[in-house]
Amino acid sequence: MVRDYSAFLPGATPGRREPTALERLGWGPAFARQIGADALTATPPVRVVAIHRSGLQVAGDGIDETIPPGPEATVGDWLLYDHARPRSSRVLDRKSLIKRRAPGTGREVQLIAANIDTVFVVTSCNADFNVARLERYVALAFEAGIEPVIVLTKADLAEDTAPYVEEARKVSDRVPVVALDARGDEPAEALAEWCKPGRTVAFLGSSGVGKSTLTNALLGAQAIATQGIREDDAKGRHTTTRRELHATPGGCLVLDTPGMRELQLTDAAAGIADVFEDIEALAARCRFTDCRHETEPGCAVLAAIEDGSADPARLARWRKLQAEDAFNSATLAERREKDRAFGKLVRSATKARSDRGA
Structure with missing residues (x-):
């Protein structure tokens, strides 16, 4: 046909x-x-x-x-x-690509998902909440050219969600924050702005924060198995074991992903800069362009720390992500160069054997 x-x-x-x-x-x-x-x-x-x-x-x-x-x-x-x-x-050429350095001691890049329009970075209003982890996921989304939204689940179980929302908003002024109960009709209503027909959204976050529950809520069916969390530390158990797209009744495609125990950033310098644009703006005002923001005179970042207008913990997290990304990007570039050199050697040896055979 x-x-x-x-x-x-x-x-x-x-x-x-x-x-x-x-x-x-x-x-x-x-x-x-x-x-x-x-x-x-x-x-x-x-x-x-x-x-x-x-x-x-x-x-x-x-x-x-x-x-x-x-x-x-x-x-x-x-x-x-x-x-x-x-x-x-x-x-085909992608609109967006989420990737990370693969877990373990190897230097490979792991592709997570492509052509995503919106990433819902999911965490819980409990002991699992971690600002540093949110910053990592948001940097990942920014680097991929994807619109991030922070979703705080288990809002129904928290005595007060305001502190969690306030901390989440500090990640970036450009990222909306939504607190909700992942069950029932609330997710479909609260996330409708981003879940329109023809769009593809993804839930990212650690295990047990409610990604599969949110996906089920958007699908209007218990299509994905869910599990509870451990009561002692609020850590989740893996439910989703593979990445798979699901179509909602409204025409949106939803990607549920396994929880990531390790999220190592690579080639994400621009995404990190977007998350920490407040510190980047301060750094641009330093006296020296190569300022390390440690003891140098005329450092605008240290001045902001001293007068209380900047958070020293946020500065430390910025430094950590920058160092991690620089190391991972350098080692991956080194591996790619070695792979190219090895490929050239193989092609040369193959040509030499061919010439001898002729």
């Missing part, structure tokens, strides 16, 4: 018609501009909706397949599906 992809091409206007199968998966002009009509028919676009050990689950117009590992893709990516050679399916 030859499918009509005219509605997916640049210049097509939705009007009042029903959204197409691809539009319900988040397809839009940013992706349509990357491909012509002939290629659309030969290699139809599909979106990665889940990651399995066996490969990538993709969905499109009349397509629901699991393709073997091969394309360097993550959940949320759009591929041009090559049915004859699925490993060769091309990944």
